[in-house]
Each structure stands twice: as C-alpha cells, then as structure tokens.
Amino acid sequence: MKSRRFFLKALIAVGALPFAPPAWRRLRELRVRSLGGGFHEVEGWILTDADLEMLRNHVS
C-alpha cells in the first residue's frame, strides 16, 4: 500500500515537472519596478541595486 502511494506521488511530481518553472526562470520573469535612486520594487519587496545584483548572480 505504501509503495503504491509513493508511486502515485512520484508520477504526479514527474507529470507536473514541465509546468513548474525553475527558480531562475521565475526570478527573471518577476516584474521589477524602478523606484529611482537605486531602489526597486519586486513582488512588494523594496530592494536596492545590490539586492537585485545579488539575486541575479545567485540564479545565473
């Protein structure tokens, strides 16, 4: 019973894989709104130029 449940979960996970964009793709698709003065709004976060650079380096 346990192995059957595991198999079903794995099947669902593999099947969903093409629809789950990897982290780097999600980050690149995020809308960055410039606030001026070296600040940006990304998904509600108020970030600096350095924050954005750090994120880009992290996912590239």
Next chain:
Amino acid sequence: MILDSLQAGDLAGQSFDVCIAGAGPAGITLARALSAKGKRVILLEAGGFEISPVSQEFFTGENVGLDYYDPFVSRLRYFGGASNHWGGRCRPLDARDFEVRPYLPLSGWPIAKTDLDPYAAAADAVLDIAPVATVPEGLITDDPDLMRIGYRYSPVNFNTRYRDGIVADPNILLVLNANLVDLVLDDTRRHVTGAVVRGYDPAAKSLMISARRFCLCLGGLENARFLLNADSQVKGGIANARDLVGRYFCEHPHFFVADVLFENPGALHVNFGLSPEAVAGSRLPNFSTRLMSPVRSLPREAARSLVCTSDFEVELVRAVLGRRPNCDHGGLGNWWETRDADASTAPLQINSEQVLDPTSRVRPVQGRDPFGYRQLAIDWRLALQDFATMREAVEMVGRHLARARIGRLRLRDWLRDGDPVPPGPGSEMPGGYHHMCTTRMSDDPETGAVDRNCRVHGIGNLYLGGSSIFATPGHANPTYTIVQLALRLADHLAAGPQLAQTEAGDRI
C-alpha cells in the same frame, strides 16, 4: 455640584452661562476652563460614573461601508467618554495640517497651528504630560524623506482624574443620566433657547434647560447623529441646511501595511514621519509609520507590567528617570503571547491622514434608539489616493531601512492590489476609534458646519467641541488637539461683550 438625575424643580432659580452636553475630554476640559474664568456651567452626561448597558445601548449602530469597528464598542457613553479606554498617546497636529494644500480637496483650517500653540502648556497640564520639547525627534542622517517622530503618553483618565474636582466645583453643576434629546430654537431659528433633557425613567417628563450658550461635546459620531435627529423645528436637522452634517467622516487608517525582514534589528527606529524637506516637495497627505518592535525581553516586559499597574508607579518612574514609561503596549501578557514569534520580522503599521470625501459619512438609519431617535450608520470609505499614500509611505520607509542596513520590507498583498480591500477589525486595527470631521470647521458655511470659533454657522449661541469639528484629520491622535480646541473655546466664550456682539450679528 452633582445631580444623579434631573427632576422637575431641581434647577429652579438657577441660571447658567453655558450648557455643555457630553462629559468626555472636550466637555470636561471646557467645563473646568469656563469655571476657572468664573462662568456658571451645567454639564450634562448621558451615563453615570460607571459603564451601564442602559446608557451604552444608545450607541448601537451599524457599518455600511468598509469593514469597521462596531459603533457600540468604539465609543463609551459614561463620564469620561473615550478617555475610559484610550491609550493616552498625545501629539499636536503639525503646522502643515492646518495649511491649504492644493492637491488635497478642502484642505486648510480657518485657524493655524499658532492659534493653538498658546494652549499647549495648559493642554499638557490637563493631560499630565511633559512639554513637547522633551520628546526625542529629529532628522535621520542621509535620508531626505523621513524623520523620527515621538509621542507623549498621558496617564489621564478624565473620569477618575477629574470627577471629584468637578463634583466639588461650585461653578459646575454636573447632571448624570441626563440625555440631551433636542434643542429648542427661537422663531428666527438662529438662537437656541433651551436644551431638552430626559432621564431613563420612562415615567419622567422631559425637562428644558436654559442657558446663554450651548455646546455639544457628544463625540465625533454623536454630535452628527444628534444634529441630524434634531429636526423637530428644522427640516433635515439643526446646522444641516447644506446637507454637510455627518459627511467627510475620517479615521486614521491604522493598517499593517508591510512586513520587515531584519538585517540588523539593533538599528531599529520605531516611528517615522515626513521630513520637512519631503513635505516641501511632496504631494502626499500627512502620515506616520510605526515599526512594531520584534524584540521583547522578559525582564523589560516584566518591568513594564510592574510600573504600569498604577498612576503612583508611573509617577515614581517619571520622577526618577525623568521620562514616563510607555504603558501603551507590551507587558508580561503580551510577551507571553508573542514569545515564540519570529524575531527576524516585524509588521509596519501606518497612521495616515485620510483625504476628505463627502461620500465617507455617518447618517441616521431606520433603526431606533430606546427614545425613538434614529440610530447611526457609518459609511466609511477610503479613496484610491489614501491607498496610494500608504504605498508611498511604505516605499519611503523601505528605502530607509535598506539604506540604513536595518532590513528589507515587503508591502502586504492587499495593498498591492489595484483596488485594495483593507482588512477589517476581525484581524487588524482598521482605525484608532478616531472619529473626525463630521461637523468640520470652515469659515465658509458651504464647506463646514462650524466657524473658526467652533460656533455653528447661522446659530448665534450654539457651539461644538471634540474631533467632529476637525477640518482635516492629520495623522496625530486627536485627543491632544481636542483639549487644545476646548481650552481655546473657553477663552472665546469668556470674551464678554465682544462675544455677545459677534453672536448677535449672526442672528440678523
């Protein structure tokens, strides 16, 4: 002097200079100040010295606008009024709050901050707070937008602090359980000749109180409800010829607008406001933000609980340390509730100046109070400009926190929506029980119910007190300004022949 209820014959042979209805911070301050000037005052209070369901029931109402506090619980209908449940936070309005700002509709009071400043020392004494100069405030290095702002905290409950003095005052007759139900106007409809008062005994008759002048200090919502219900002689209610009474209802939105992820909580600044430089260049309404501290130490909160148990301890701490302990929040109970909270994050709360909107209003509805007068509906509305102000404030604070390496901030999801629906009182504090602007002050009768002297337009001897007369709300808690305005009104009412001449002019 005091009467527990009013009976026929109680007032035989007595005359009063001023009849004040409502014994909250405005009414009590006004009564005491008038008495000090030798005026005879009758002070009507609908409740007693303790809260009672019989009196409180008259505050039943409903919300038909934004999700807001039940009007039954956001007000208190007994001696001391709202001071029986306030947090004591005091701050005068800023100079800019009184100024005309072309980008804000109906902005500008007919008086300036300099008209209230002379009453600051007396207001400090009434509220038992140190002078404003003792509050640490100041610009923030390398930040052009924000400044740190401070508050003072009053320990005064007007009920316990002033009831004995008022009862013993030979110039004040305090009448408890006395409900103001109507005002009687003369044939010109420009002069009040009497106040109609009822007790709770259904068998008792209404009584009329005569005085030279009348002042309503019933509260930010109740001043409007009373005037709108007072339609026995004037269609639509007294002072409402232009359908203004009840409109422009404002609160101070108190929402949690963002969450901060701390990089360095040790560098925490708590309260921010607009810097003078930003004020000069911005088109924003006024605002302040408050970063709720995530760091709660057990010893500190235990000490806070100890010193906040009574006025004596608070005074002792102030005498020894030179500053009053902040008893507004925290304490052992709060520490226990938040002991497992993530100390790396904290919410950011806003107190913003609401933009005046005639559709944000309070109005009478079909429901009736026990005397048969229409109950109140609150139709609180916020404009897109109000939400834009909150977003811009958050962005300013976010830039500061990032620049100062304190942390990074994220706007709450509801505020990022193009058509925001703010959270209600079930999960947050939508406002501060600050009911303002429903009978606003303006020298133009087309845009306000009272003039610069708090006198109702078109009625020579009727005055209003309290936050209903605020022309615009600012962002500061209202009680300090309420007290300043009451002290200023007392000076005006004691002005003698000059005042009588002004009032007579309005009767023509």
